[in-house]
Amino acid sequence: MLRSLFGRDWKNSPAHLLLLSKFLSPKAPADFAKKENWASLLEESPEKAIKRFLDDRMIELVSLEELLEYKCKVTELKKLLKQRGLSTSGNKDELVRRLVQSDPEDMRKEAAGLLVYKCIKAGEEIAKKYVTGENEKKEIIQRSVLDALNKRNFKEAAKLVANYEASRLIPRGVNIDWKNYDTSRDIAMLTAIFEHKPKMLAQLDDRQLEQLRTVAAMMYLWSYSYADYPLPPDFKTGLTIANDVAISMLLANVQFHNEIAECRKSQAEWKGVPHVIEIYNCNDNLVCSACKQIGRKYYSLKDVPELPYEKCTCEHGCRCWITWSTDITSSKT
Numbered sequence: 052m053l054r055s056l057f058g059r060d061w062k063n064s065p066a067h068l069l070l071l072s073k074f075l076s077p078k079a080p081a082d083f084a085k086k087e088n089w090a091s092l093l094e095e096s097p098e099k100a101i102k103r104f105l106d107d108r109m110i111e112l113v114s115l116e117e118l119l120e121y122k123c124k125v126t127e128l129k130k131l132l133k134q135r136g137l138s139t140s141g142n143k144d145e146l147v148r149r150l151v152q153s154d155p156e157d158m159r160k161e162a163a164g165l166l167v168y169k170c171i172k173a174g175e176e177i178a179k180k181y182v183t184g185e186n187e188k189k190e191i192i193q194r195s196v197l198d199a200l201n202k203r204n205f206k207e208a209a210k211l212v213a214n215y216e217a218s219r220l221i222p223r224g225v226n227i228d229w230k231n232y233d234t235s236r237d238i239a240m241l242t243a244i245f246e247h248k249p250k251m252l253a254q255l256d257d258r259q260l261e262q263l264r265t266v267a268a269m270m271y272l273w274s275y276s277y278a279d280y281p282l283p284p285d286f287k288t289g290l291t292i293a294n295d296v297a298i299s300m301l302l303a304n305v306q307f308h309n310e311i312a313e314c315r316k317s318q319a320e321w322k323g324v325p326h327v328i329e330i331y332n333c334n335d336n337l338v339c340s341a342c343k344q345i346g347r348k349y350y351s352l353k354d355v356p357e358l359p360y361e362k363c364t365c366e367h368g369c370r371c372w373i374t375w376s377t378d379i380t381s382s383k384t
């Protein structure tokens with residue numbers, strides 16, 4: 052395997068291009084090279100690959116200023132400035148510049164041993180082209196996933212994501228076997244997202260709900276945060292809560308229904324021994340009075356109010372949650 056690389060150009064090796072793209076911004080190989088299995092991906096050590104990039108004038112060591120900027124937090128820079136009786140005002144750039152101007156020797160010592168590289172022009176062009184190509188590939192898959200979600204073909208949606216991850220050099224997640232991925236959990240989750248309509252979101256029309264559900268499903272499937280996959284900026288629900296909160300309420304409702312289903316299953320397994328459900332609140336002053344009222348109380352499966360609580364007026368949405376047990380002796384409130 053090792054020999055094969057030397058017979059060809061590293062520019063045709065996706066692993067080398069991925070590594071090069073790490074240096075689009077200043078980066079110390081020590082910070083990432085060990086985390087992933089770079090040596091087997093590259094079919095040579097990352098050090099060797101980096102030497103190729105240096106020899107081919109793709110990357111360079113960063114300046115002392117950039118090195119300090121990379122290494123030190125603002126608080127550390129201010130500490131160094133204070134120790135030298137220098138002003139601590141200004142942004143990070145200015146703090147670094149002041150330190151290097153006043154004490155270059157000491158600053159070199161401060162950053163000694165840390166190797167940080169960044170792309171130079173030729174490397175930047177190649178790396179950007181690679182990143183753009185990869186993003187385009189992902190966008191095509193994303194569109195197919197959206198299509199599958201629209202058709203309620205959840206198995207297809209989950210499989211598309213799994214196949215995409217399996218095709219990547221460094222797939223998402225730890226110890227996930229994307230090649231033999233079991234989609235059943237995803238299918239159950241997606242079904243629940245598109246099935247439940249939380250009372251709290253009762254005033255939304257079908258179109259609004261569909262959009263919220265689609266974003267929630269994409270966040271779930273791709274492990275996105277809302278910032279990675281937001282709704283269009285002009286999307287309005289008419290609710291007092293923000294769009295990202297509305298989506299988290301949708302997901303909280305799915306979680307609630309999952310818990311209730313588990314509780315019901317357990318109750319059946321216990322031959323009908325009554326289960327008790329307790330509602331908990333966050334212990335802070337952001338909890339609204341409606342949520343406080345239902346919190347710290349015990350309920351049966353029949354009378355537990357749905358979460359997120361429909362009467363909740365918390366700015367950041369209802370953060371109540373439930374636990375359940377068979378322990379009826381502690382259920383007296």
Ligand SMILES: [Zn+2]
Nearest residue numbers: 339342363365
């Ligand atoms: Zn509330």
